[in-house]
Amino acid sequence: MFDKLPVSSKTEEILTKSLDEQITVEEANHLMNVQGHDLYPLLATADYVRHELVGDNVTFINNCNINFTNICTVRCGFCAFGKDAEDPDAYILSDEEILAKAEGAVADGAREFTLMGGVHPDADIDYYEHLLTLLKDNYPKVSIHGFSPTMVRDACLVSEISVAEGFERLKDAGLDTLPGTAAEILTDRSREIICPEKVTVAEWVDIVKTSHEVGIPGSSTIMYGHVETLEERVEHIDVIRKLQEETHGFTEFIPMTFMHEYSPIFLEGQSNLGATGTQDLKLYAVSRLMLRD
Template sequence: MSNQTEAPASANIDQLMRGVSVPVGHILDKALSDREISPEEAITLFDTQGLDLMALMATADALRQRQVGDRVTYVKVRNINFTNVCYTACKFCEFGRQERDSEAYTFNMDDIVEQAVEAWNWGCTEVCMQGGLNPRLGGNIYLNLIRTLKEVLPDLHIHAFSPFEIQYASQLLRKSPEDVLLELKDAGLGSIPGTAAEILDTEIRQILTKNKLSAEAWVDIIKTAHRIGLRSTSTIMYGHVDAPRHWAAHMALLRDIQRETGGFTEFVPLGFIHQNTRLYAEGLARPGPTGMENIKMHAVARLMLGQDIPNVQVSWVKLGLGMAQMCLQSGANDFGGTLINERISRMAGATTGQYVPPEEFERLILDIGRIPAERTTLYDIRHEGQRHYDASNPQTMREFEPVDAQTSPVPTLQIEV
């Protein structure tokens, strides 16, 4: 085995390797020697069981320690899903609604500003804005949102608008995606989410939705954003009609993009939440990833992507907090965000809640022997180590009680465009 890791980690891995199969041992040794893992080798790792799986987890954890250290980062962020009215009717999504649906909503601009100001007062450094594709809002809504929020909160980082939303604005405004992105950046957009990727495979995407942007369009918009100086996350949605070969090819494509642009801030595996979706109800998908698949996804991501995209994030909304801890010991290093008012996963059937206070993140991070660190969207560290929270300080957000999007009434109001 390679001797490049810390001595205790290397000793543990060497012990595990005594019972590991030869093919898996060869791949893990390549990873520990900082050599590239091919998609074919990743498929082999996704099939690991028993001691092979334990060795994969240990190798991913050792590489995590080497590449990013012992910090587990998180960001204070509020989600503003400003409308759930959407014309696309993706089968894997239960968030979108037709305009006449009783659960349809659209926030007006005053509501959105109020939510952003509340987030800033609670100590959030970011708002994440995404919404359905609502035909009544017009193509200028995205630019108007950015301009209005930056006028009120000039120092707030706005992480907003997936490549699908960028394509939609481009079509409505009859402008190129690059022109749309440049206008948004000039208005104050800080970065974009790399969502709407799902699986970057044409066959899979045709099953998930026939009305969404193509894999090629997603790649083109992401590369364009990176080229003009807007960084983005990268994501995968797995555990539906896909298989390990799709996961490996998807990650290889993200790695190629990162080597070309350097624009990804992190990789975020997103397990399919099946409970309320038509995709599952129609018998087209399985009921999401298993626990072992969640662990393998994060571990293989560390081996395939860690040298190029060093930050691997757990989605605690998808995983649950306990499984998130396990993945943080299997290659991941970021806990994601506080996610105040997250609605998209909840509508699909996620049950883990919409908000985790920073002190709970820190408790869970300390529980696995790591160092908690609050970060910005772009991974600048704001504070490292355990804090002693004052319950009387509103910036701890202890007073916050998230609205339950499934049971509480939501105002149906028109955004001024």
């Protein structure tokens, strides 16, 4: 496949292997650092593997985000959304406001609601059940993709119940899938900088694993381009891969580049400006080769 390309022998060896099986963490780290003539074979190989595994069909879902509150006690360094309760811009949507948003979205063809908000200090499982029931009673055919591992964990703490019981109750109330948020970068070194008050890597894995075991699948994400290293990007993907091999509960993998402009860590000079275009291409390509079946 690479006979006429000026690709290095190590890159060629890894890419040839990737045509038939997943690449290792060490191999992924090598590919994350390729430059020059090695870059284009990486991109072409990942695209070829994608085509062989899933073809050229592209799917999407008409989705509506319903951010029911921006009050948040977990103030992450990358986030410009969360507010203190006393902030003049803080809000909690009423039931009527939530239904108005849902009605407009469904009229435009929405088939999924993403129910998300800040980590409100008083939010318990009863409140989240209420939000789910509110939407399901009015729009039973619309899927609900809701909350985050951190939100569920904190609500269970407020309600003094286990995370497993919390997920069982949310499922019964109408939660269909769990967003892959709160993952950010799954290395504790980076998390200490960007989201020290969020769940640790081990806690995130345990919560998501519990969700899958209860029967709530969900997406997986990575937010990159802030303070993490290239090796940490690979480490994150490997965490996702190992969990998927165990539970088969992830429906998709969503890379999201860091939006720096209003984030505290950028304004304080602690972060990068997000990923470059070349880094985006590498991340997508390496992810495909690490996460292939």
